[in-house]
Amino acid sequence: MSQKEAFFNHITQGYQCKGDFITLGAGMLGEETITDALVNIPLKTLNRHGLIAGATGTGKTKTLQVLAENMSEKGIPVLLMDVKGDLSGLAQASPGHPKIDERHQKIGIPFKAQQFPIEVLTISEQDGVRLRATVSEFGPVLLSRILDLTETQAGIVAIIFKYCDDNLLPLLDLKDFKKMLQFITAEGKEEISAEYGRISSASTGAILRKIIELEQQGGELFFGEKSFEVDDLTRIDENGRGVISVLRLTDIQDKPKLFSTFMLQLLAEVYETFPEQGDSGRPELVIFIDEAHLVFDEASKALLSQIESIVKLIRSKGIGLYFVTQNPKDVPEDVLAQLGMKVQHALRAFTAKDRKAIKLAAENYPDSEYYKTSEVLTQLGIGEALVSVLNEKGIPTPLARTMLRAPMSRMDVLTEKELNDVLDNSKLIAKYNKTIDRESAYELLNDKIDRINKEKSEEEAAKERQKLSRRSTSRSRSIRQNPVVKVLTSATFIRSVFGILKKVL
Template identity: 45%
Template sequence: MPNEKFREAILKSYTSNLPSIYLGAGICNNEIIAGAKVNLPMRMMNRHGLVTGATGSGKTRTLQLLAEQLSAAGVPVFMPDMKGDLSGMAKEGSVNDKINERVQALGITYTPTAFPVEIYSLSGKLGAQMRATVTEFGPTLLTKILELNDTQSGVLNILFKYADDKNLPIVDFNDLKKVLNYLTEGPGAAEIKSDYGKISSATASTILRKIVALEQQGVDQIFGETSFDIEDLFQKVDGKGVISLLNVADIQSQPAIFSTFMLALLAEIYQRLPEAGDLDKPKLIFFLDEAHLLFKDAPKAFLDQIDQVVRLIRSKGVGIFFCTQLTQDVPPSVLAQLGNRVHHVIRAFTPNDVKALKETIKTFPKSEFYDMEQQFTQLGTGQAFITVLNEKGVPTETVVTHLAPPASFMGPLSDSEYKNQLNQSDLYKKYKDAVDPQSAFEILSERMQKEEEEEAEEKASKAEAPKRTSRKQEKSTLEEVMSSPVAKQVGRELMRGVFGMLFGTTTTRRSSRKRSSIF
């Protein structure tokens, strides 16, 4: 029987003795084969993955299903909450007719379950404030969110290099603007000319305007202290991995900001975690929803950094799953590293859609059970084409899968539940208040003030110098006159005259006698 052959092929391909997560059951000839269980070995989840599909195809619930089962296995998860509707994972799901129908078709037991959840926010309004210092963010990622060209990016690199060399912490935008001003219009302009190169006023002004524009959008608050500690992403509660949600519902109009911030987190995780090798289950799974925003209009240096992080971070025991609408949203160099694929329905309404469909099919192993081009456009909600890596790293049989329902609540928490969730969070309290440490702004301000005071003293000293010179010249002239031979002779005569008047002299008495003898 065709279906029995299908069941055996799927079991052989997807059965593992290692810890796995259950995704659902295979579909063959429009029939759900409950015995054809589709499992994903957790050992292979640090080989990264891709979840794609058209709007409304069930991508968000697939992410929820993956996150729940990872959490239950003790694996922490980080994921963005694009619409604020994943917070419901903090409470048990509710049974309804659709869920009952699905679990019966899969032949599984449904147990409503709540999971430990931490909610974060880049604005600080919807969760614990996530911050990073500008130095931690680095020039490459900052170039992306400031939308700088190559010349402006080069200047930004000079700022960071100078700050590193001179031990100037750039914590927030005030620090960055101060360094920019100091090296462009301030005393530092001459200092950097030989070692770093001159910064033109026009380029500096453009960078400054872009920084100010982000400040006006309220984005500047993601830069500062207390900086987010990545160790907080690895928490467990009662043996379950904590699901960390980044609620970006309030900054959806600035997609480059949150997508780039998440990449900054990944880069820091890579830098700080030790090598782990191959583990039976990952240390952390990182979901990047709306991944196309990460790659859109990205400069080459930025794409190179993504490629490097994806290549190397798996050795740290961390897996990355990209979530987007089309496979083509992910650059080929990154796509080649994504071993686990969950593809929901593709809508082939336009010639471009048809082209995208054909290209997507080429990324899957061929299957004897499906006309893949036809099947891809006929997938129902909560169904997907799946291929993953088995425990030996070999791609599994391509299978259309009827996905299991999430065990937690599929929707957002109510306002009161949400507030209560935040109030009970120690991390919300930990990151709530910003700290203003001594950084580049204060250091350079003090330096510039000192230099101004020294300059003022020097000017005052130069102004006083002519007066002192004049007095010295007067004294010097008098001394020269008084020390001349004529002056000395006159002085002797004067002294003799003075003393003669007081005491009389031989000469005077002799003159007196002569005058008396004559008369």
């Protein structure tokens, strides 16, 4: 048996699937693509999470696009974080190209151009279905971790939530929370101290500064109503295809706090909302997090711990998480260890640090008699990647240098008119893009503060009246002298008068 035949058997046996699957491409031996040596991913393992890594310009985004298309075609809803703004083309079919036909001929599968159902979402000022969440939905623990608060400060946040629950004060947006901070350090200080203990104004000031920092990154747009219902991420269109929700994030690359805040809240909400799925054969939802370092770079230890816990647990809810980044080291090791599928595009070895990073990246993949991984990582062309997934039994498949299939949709952004057409046909914009500012903690506390101030004014006025009354009484008493003084005074007066009369007479 030739090496080529042995390799063909190696790949086809390693990536053989009895159930439904997605074909990612064909295995390569050296620079040659082995036709029909197909690299398949079982649908039942898509909730085991994954990683797409590689240097800029090596094809990571197109790999993400291919996976999202094929999942949608299999009836699996997808959520994409579109940080670079080049994924909206999913809504239009590929115009095709001779090089695409040549690629698919090498792989051994036909190419078909196709458009997919998309929904455009936003958490910023960009057009799209607006995603919001209330402060109450975050809860004291999650909000404290996002703000990176100390234990003492987190305790104050817990008191705020408790007080609002006890007094029916809805915490909806950041102005509600800021008003509560003002209230517990001023007008409501005595009431709070009596019920929950003393609160340091220095601590509330530190919390307020963290809130302002979040506001400056666009948090005031994200916190509020109407809250987005995560069930709307799991829609299927009339043709049985999963809807691809594209979250536009091109204007928040310099706002990592807002991005990580949104991601953690979304994952927590999905985990709390979705039922335990068990082994259903396919995921309920797959989430792709592009530029994943934005989630992890600015995260505190507490926040990282929360993310790691969710990644470990959310799989049982039928949710797959796929991180897209330049280097595997951008993802914490505890998270990296949970990722069943790894697609590694080329890495560049320009410096000693780069070469060290490549050696570390190579250690994330199974050993192979057909490849020296650290060398192949620098030799991969655009649209090629080293791939290892989990088979249907949950066992890592053989490492395969893979010629990846081309996207079926357009590899470019939508025009303004095309984007407007997508927004006009949206079934969610009418539901979520109406601004709601109902009576909440801010308004109720203003009323309460007004009442407190009015009561204080009335109390002070009463005290002033009482004080004036005492003064008046005192003057009255001085006029109404006691009898002895009165007699003496009268006698003196009489003596004076009579003395004057005597002189006159």
